[in-house]
Amino acid sequence: MQLVGMITGSLIIVMSFNLFLIPHEVLSSGMSGISMILGMITPVNTGLANFLLNFPLLILGYKMLGKKFVMNSIFSVLIISLGLYIVPVFPIAKDTILSSIFGGALTGLGVGIVFRCSGSTGGFDIIGMIVARKKDFPIGVLLSGMNAVVIVISGFLFNWDTALNTLVSIYVTGKVVDAIYTDHAKLTLMIITxxxxxxxxxxxxxxxxxxxxxxxxxxxxxxxxxxxxTVISRYELNEVKNLISEVDPTAFVNITETIEVMGLFHRPSP
Structure with a gap:
């Protein structure tokens, strides 16, 4: 089911880009948005640019977020990059604002599904995951904040109408990611093994x-x-359940919602 979720989420993102955002020169968030810019102003294909830009961040994620998470992320990036290369760019809707909103919502849906399957779509998602784990911030808000640079670039390279439509798309994406991926709740796990x-x-x-x-x-x-x-964020639950099953599939695990956490929530630095 995790593999199916990764593929589904990644393909939803591809459809969002090539059918709603790119035809209207509306950008997505993070490295995907920068890949779109390269695809629009250079002969480089958007899918190839997406893979090349994400490669260094995947190495960073490998060092800080664990092997399994990054392997899932690499799989998602490959599906997205290949999909962007194969699927033709074709506008489904003529209205730019509607395409920005619906494209942003679809992107958020795809990203949220990939996150729930213990992966990421690369780019700023990896940076957001690292910061969220260390500072306990909502990931959707983090992604929206980091994407200001994409909005500014789109304004200077294209026009400020495009920049504002990009802002709408990124805002909707962030809201949908937070709605699907996590409500920022904490969970307490008691594992008996x-x-x-x-x-x-x-x-x-x-x-x-x-x-x-x-x-x-x-x-x-x-x-x-x-x-x-241990106490975790809700968005880590699926990953932790998989980790537990890898060691002891018969372990008894009690999962309860946590109202508040006091003290050190993150693992102490060595």
Whole structure:
């Protein structure tokens, strides 16, 4: 299901770009927007530009966000880049404003789906994920803020009507991403497993959160177990569930909503 979600989300983004945004010279957010600019003013294909611009950021994400997340992101970037290369640019609607709104909403839907499948579409998404994990900010707001440079560039290269339409598109994208991907809630996970040390190492390697380990005893079996407790953001839940299953598919996991977190929410620096 995760693979299907990654493909679906990536293809939705492709359709949004080539059928709604690019035909009206309306840009998307981040590196995708810069790729569009290169595709409009140079002979370089938008898909190829998208891949080349994302490559350095994928390396950064590999170092800071874990192997699995970046491998999923690389897969998404490849699907998007290939799709932009293959799918013809054709305007579905004639009205630029409607295309900006609907294209932005579709882009947000695709990005949100990819995020929920423990990946990203590359570009500023990776930077947003890194900052959100360290500073606990809503990702949609972060992406909208970083995309101001794309709006300014579009204004100078094309016209300010295009820049304002780009602003509308990016704003809608950010709102839809936050609605689909996360409501910025916190969750407490209590993981009961017989593979406590393996689980600890796996989670600490792939998750930017701390955790607490306690000893426990099975009430029926009287066997020794470990109880791992951690607090995560809602957008990390799918990733954490996959990480837990990789170590111990039979682990008992209790997930509860957390009203408030006091103290150090992120993993302490070594």
């Amino acid at each position: 017989e593979k406590g040390q393996e689980m600890r190492e796996h989670l600490l390697t792939n998750l930017y959160r701390g955790l607490t380990i306690m000893d426990g005893v099975g009430g029926y079996s009287n066997d020794k177990r470990n109880v791992l407790i």
